[in-house]
Amino acid sequence: MEPATDSPGLTLRTPEGRPYLFDPGALCLELLPTGGPGLLARYEVLHEPADLAHWAARSRLPDGLDLTVGPGELADARALRDALHRLAGDRAHGRALAARDLDVVNERAAREPLAARIDVGAGVGAVRAWAPGATGDQLLSTVARDAVDLFTGPHAHRIRECGSHDCHLLFVDTSRPGRRRWCAMERCGNRSKARAHRARQARSGAGEGSEAGAGGA
Template sequence: MRLANSMELTAFDGQRFWFDPGALCLEFLLTGGEGELARWERLHRPDDLADWISRSRAGITGPCAVTADELAAARRLRAAVQRLAVRAAAGSRAFPEADLAALRTAAAPSPALPPAPFLVPGLERAWASPVTGSQFVSAVARDAIELFGGPHLDRVRMCAGEECYLLFFDASRPATRRWCSMERCGNRSKLRTRRDRAPYPRATAPE
């Protein structure tokens, strides 16, 4: 079932499911990463980032212009957010200074102002265009600063599914979310409990 702000992912075994990472900066992690995550890389060229921006929960519509330098900055920021989120999900509060500095640099108000929204008649939101890669990087960094510096750091979690490494912010009222998706890891856990089945191959990848 498609929920607002979810992205469709495909698991190793071909199952497609909807995943809501709960925050823009965590959603951005679905585009790939460094090391082992490099095999999921989706941002090869500047246009890949421009395309992703327009499909992200940032809600940005209209043209995006991304340079090669901006793509590199976005990937650096993504690696920092990944490391911070993994630590937060493990209950650690010891965040590497280099990663915090990466957030600070990326969020810096000048020249990387976040995308500028405005209202058009009919009260729809539009964006001063083109939205640049630097503006988007700044928006992701500010989102990460709010998340990691906010009062609900304990809601940054890694899916409890075996060998599922998806990170999300638990925005549920009771704060009891354990799974990337009930369709995926939630159901598989239920099945396993019920039938004591061997687990499926488990890692998941962005579509």
């Protein structure tokens, strides 16, 4: 993962190495591309405590987070992420949410979150920042509380999996029309359009061939 542009979301890379912007629509869902349970473990990027701090700096959290992460907190981050993966997948496909995964989120959400503060901004403005000395435990509580808001809020029914057959990224559709289908139009959306175009050309070619055959009979 790389830092995104001014737009919210994460800059991910295709298997071929091309960057694209993926906006899952919520902080808690931004944690999911770091790996996951089962076969998703092959995408694991949270190997060391510094990797969690690296993710936080590239998330939609405001800049300036002074974060210290311990080894135990890294393991907790993976456990929370895997529970969120299963919950988001279940919600996207209309399955009941597993109590064991809800317990993981609720236990983490009950802890002390990151402490927000107001810092002086440019000119006479002010910016949202974080109190110094933040811990990985506080970060995970903030992520879990975001999940509580998402799964109990007005967009809970819009948690979806990318519509591409070979992409399993999860996102919440926060668009006004509510018709988002792809993780990113520049990746899976464009690939789908290209496949549909080739299919139309193939059908058109087959039709022309049939007409030519009938005319020559």
